[in-house]
Amino acid sequence: MSTALHDRDGPRDECGVFGIFAPGVPGVEVARLTYFALYALQHRGQESAGIAVAPLHGSIWCTREQGLVSQVFSEHTLRSLVGDLAIGHVRYSTTGSSEWENAQPIVRDDRRALALAHNGNLINAVELHRELRGRHVPFRSTSDSEIIAALLATHPADSLEQAVAEVLPRLRGAFSTVVMTEDRVVAFRDPHGLRPLALGVIEDPETGVAVHCVASESCAFDLIGARYLRDVEPGEVVTLDADGLHSRMAAAGGRRAFCVFEYIYFARPDSLMNGQRLQVMRARMGEILWREAPVDADLVIAIPDSGNAAARGLARAAGLPQDDGFIKNRYVARTFIQPGQQLRRHGLRLKFNPLPEVVAGKRLVVVDDSIVRGNTMPQIVAMLRDAGAAEIHLRISSPPIKHPCHYGIDMSAREEMIAHGRSVDEVRRLIGADSLAYLSLDGVYEAVSGRRERHCDACFSGDYPLAGTEGSGGKFALERAPLPLVSSAVS
Numbered sequence: 142m143s144t145a146l147h148d149r150d151g152p153r154d155e156c157g158v159f160g161i162f163a164p165g166v167p168g169v170e171v172a173r174l175t176y177f178a179l180y181a182l183q184h185r186g187q188e189s190a191g192i193a194v195a196p197l198h199g200s201i202w203c204t205r206e207q208g209l210v211s212q213v214f215s216e217h218t219l220r221s222l223v224g225d226l227a228i229g230h231v232r233y234s235t236t237g238s239s240e241w242e243n244a245q246p247i248v249r250d251d252r253r254a255l256a257l258a259h260n261g262n263l264i265n266a267v268e269l270h271r272e273l274r275g276r277h278v279p280f281r282s283t284s285d286s287e288i289i290a291a292l293l294a295t296h297p298a299d300s301l302e303q304a305v306a307e308v309l310p311r312l313r314g315a316f317s318t319v320v321m322t323e324d325r326v327v328a329f330r331d332p333h334g335l336r337p338l339a340l341g342v343i344e345d346p347e348t349g350v351a352v353h354c355v356a357s358e359s360c361a362f363d364l365i366g367a368r369y370l371r372d373v374e375p376g377e378v379v380t381l382d383a384d385g386l387h388s389r390m391a392a393a394g395g396r397r398a399f400c401v402f403e404y405i406y407f408a409r410p411d412s413l414m415n416g417q418r419l420q421v422m423r424a425r426m427g428e429i430l431w432r433e434a435p436v437d438a439d440l441v442i443a444i445p446d447s448g449n450a451a452a453r454g455l456a457r458a459a460g461l462p463q464d465d466g467f468i469k470n471r472y473v474a475r476t477f478i479q480p481g482q483q484l485r486r487h488g489l490r491l492k493f494n495p496l497p498e499v500v501a502g503k504r505l506v507v508v509d510d511s512i513v514r515g516n517t518m519p520q521i522v523a524m525l526r527d528a529g530a531a532e533i534h535l536r537i538s539s540p541p542i543k544h545p546c547h548y549g550i551d552m553s554a555r556e557e558m559i560a561h562g563r564s565v566d567e568v569r570r571l572i573g574a575d576s577l578a579y580l581s582l583d584g585v586y587e588a589v590s591g592r593r594e595r596h597c598d599a600c601f602s603g604d605y606p607l608a609g610t611e612g613s614g615g616k617f618a619l620e621r622a623p624l625p626l627v628s629s630a631v632s
C-alpha cells in the first residue's frame with residue numbers, strides 16, 4: 142500500500158469503489174463482503190466510508206459517515222445492512238469539501254431510485270450542473286459525483302443500462318463508477334480509462350454458483366475470496382443482475398489515458414493493473430532508475446513504505462546492500478493534536494526515526510517514489526545527516542511533478558510543487574542532498590511495459606490527454622441545498 146499520504150506531502154489518493162450482486166446465495170452477506178473490500182481499499186480514501194444495500198426488488202439502505210471504514214461500521218451496523226446487492230465507497234475529497242454530505246454512496250430517488258459510488262473527477266461539471274439546475278433538479282452534496290447520480294436518476298430511459306449508455310458520452314473526465322438500483326449493479330468506466338476498475342468473481346466449486354463483483358483494485362478481491370477476472374474496459378458498461386454478467390460498450394475508441402501514477406504511487410503493491418502486479422512494476426522502476434543514474438555508494442535505504450519496492454529493485458540492480466535506515470511509526474494516521482512549539486522541529490520523527498547504527502558513516506542511496514511539494518524531504522535529509530550519514534544520494538522512482546491533476550487526484554497547486562519552474566539541481570539544493578535523480582518518463586513506461594499514447598502522464602509532462610482540461614478549472618464545488626441524513630432509504 143502506498144502510505145505516503147500520511148507520511149509526507151505526497152499526492153492524495155482519491156476514492157475506492159466496490160459493488161456486488163448475490164441474491165439468494167447462501168452464506169454470502171453482501172454488506173460484510175463490501176466492508177472487507179473497502180477495508181482493502183482504505184488507502185484510496187480515508188475521509189469517509191459508506192455502504193448501500195438492498196434486498197432484491199426492495200428498498201436501498203445506505204450508511205455513510207466521515208472516518209475510516211473501521212470507525213464508520215460496527216458489527217451492529219453491518220448486521221442491520223441486510224440485502225442481496227451492495228455497493229461501497231471510500232473517499233478522499235476531490236471536488237466539494239470533506240463534509241458528511243459528500244460522503245458516498247450517493248442515494249437519489251428521482252425517476253428511479255439508485256445509489257452511486259464514483260472515483261474520478263468530471264471536467265465538464267459546471268455545464269452539467271447548470272443544465273440540471275435549469276431543470277430544477279435538487280442537490281444535496283457539493284460533489285461532482287452527484288451530477289452523475291442526478292443525470293442517471295432523472296433519465297427517462299426504461300432501463301438503467303440505457304440511461305448509462307446515453308449519459309456516459311456526455312460526461313467528460315475521469316469516472317470509474319458503480320451504481321445500484323433495486324435489482325442490479327451497473328459499473329462503468331470513462332472512455333479513456335483514467336482511473337482503474339476491475340471485475341472479479343467468487344466461485345463455489347461445490348455448487349457451481351458464481352458471484353460477480355467490481356472493485357477499484359484487485360486487492361479487494363483477495364480479501365473476500367474473489368478471483369480477479371479482468372479490468373473493466375474504458376467505455377464499457379458491465380451489469381450484474383439475475384441473469385449473470387453482461388457487458389456493452391457505450392463509448393468505444395476514445396484516446397486511452399490510464400493514470401500512470403496509479404502504477405507509481407496510488408494503487409496497493411499487491412494489486413494487479415492491466416494484468417501486472419504493482420510491486421513487480423515498482424521494483425523494475427528502481428532497477429531502471431539505477432541504470433539511468435548510478436552513483437558510488439555503500440547502502441540503499443527506502444523512505445518507508447512508499448519507496449520500499451523501488452529501493453529493492455534499485456539495490457538489486459546496483460549490487461548494493463539494502464537496510465532499514467528509518468523505523469516508521471505505523472500508528473500515525475491523522476493526529477489532531479499539534480506537537481506544540483517545543484516539539485515541532487521534531488515533528489517528522491513522529492513518523493520516521495533514523496537508525497544511526499545503519500546509516501552512520503555510509504554513502505547512502507535514499508529511494509522514494511515521488512516528491513510533490515518537497516516540504517518534508519529537507520527534514521528527512523537533515524535527520525540522516527544528524528544520524529551520521531556521510532553522503533545522501535536521493536533517487537526518486539518517478540519524474541518531477543510539475544503540473545496539477547484534473548482527473549481526480551489532489552496534487553497541490555502548480556506553484557506549490559517543488560519541481561515547478563526549477564531545475565533538478567535547484568531542487569537538490571533546496572532539499573540539501575548530495576545528488577538527486579528522477580526516473581525518466583521513458584523509464585516509467587519501460588518499467589510498466591506500457592505505451593505512452595495509452596496513458597496519462599500530465600502531472601509530469603503537462604500533456605493533458607483530454608482537450609480543454611486546463612480551462613475546466615480543476616476542482617469544482619457545487620452549490621448545495623442542505624438536507625442532512627444519517628442513514629437513508631429509498632424504495
Ligand code: SF4
Pocket residue numbers: 335399400401402403545546547548549550597598599600601
Ligand atoms: S495528471 Fe497525473 S495523477 Fe492525474 S490522471 Fe494524469 S498521470 Fe494520473
